[in-house]
Amino acid sequence: MTGRPGPAVLPSWLRVWFVLMACLAAPVVLVLGAVYADESEPREWDMRIFAAVDGVGPPWRHVAVVTDFLGEPAGAVLLVAAVVTGCLLLRHPRAAVFVVTGAGLTVGTTTLLKPVVGRTIHGDNLSYPSGHTAFLTAIALMVSLLAAGRLGLGRAAGTAFVFAAGLVAGAAMGWAQVALGSHYATDTLGGWCTALAVLPVTAWLVDRTADRLTDRWAGLPAHPPDEWTAGPPCDRRAERRADAGRQQGS
Template structure:
């Protein structure tokens, strides 16, 4: 299967809606980053949410720890490998590339933003945005994009599926981070929006690169036949 004929990583039906959504998400990340730059205290909304969520006991703490593990290197690598394997079995090579590139670039972006923003929690631990939340959301978006293509969903249904998947994954990981005291709630929101900004853009780049490489391969084949 060539890059030209392989199904798109970013379904055409979603490009018109996910583009503006990615821009909006990037703006939220920027605004929150400016508001909490070099801060080390929870905001008003953070304090209220933390009061209700932080310090959960068994069995919820065990669930939070298990969820948190999925964002750690070993857990994250296992999830990525599982999704990549599924993509290849379904003959969706672009989706496989997006799984690695989308999750990787999202985490890298979150890591860079942490250093730029400089918000800390529990001393010197950089906290904004939440990398765990960004990773979980990015992977959920990739799976939702894959499902949209496989099921042939239209713009509305596909967009709702992407948003629902992102919300569920982001909320689950975000809850774990706040419950364990690893992040402020606004860090979680920043991580969620980071994934919504980076992952669709990465999917578009994967498709564009594959189309160009596929075009060059086809042209080279025509030249050889001459």
């Protein structure tokens, strides 16, 4: 018999959709990276979207600044720490590992892709894909996944809830990045797709690793054999000679 140290982070009813999501998102990241490689100016779509959101004033600019902070190092650490603390309070260590791993791999992927693509904004600032957008999308997907399982949402409602959370989070951070002039719109699309491509792989790795560790622990005997707990061989030989001497003396 095997057991789980908590429910799977990726429910079985969502696996097919997540695999499909990753298969669609990964090519988008690569194609956009190839199209905008080594560029330093916005193209037509970027200019149109920037014109639509440029010049945002209070209170929406404050909203954009707060949203942007969630993707900054300090804000990201606080957000991850809060989610991990919630997972541990709910006694779901696998989910805590998933959050840390998912956030790390998503941000790490965007960090590795930026110098490869070489797209810049405001001088030499690497911009593609947007790490802020990828991070918040990943957090939203992971939290909604865990919430859907915790709330016992059905297949249809749970799937809609998870994808809606990822879409809203990506759109919110993408808007903030363009409104503040930190990224081109296509950078944020690339960041959003990066999270969609990385999260399914992360969930599969976390579940598979946790299940293997559980199976390994379950295969150990409940009480170790005597030789596991006995002393060195010389000590055991001495004990046998002492027992033989006591038997002869009696």
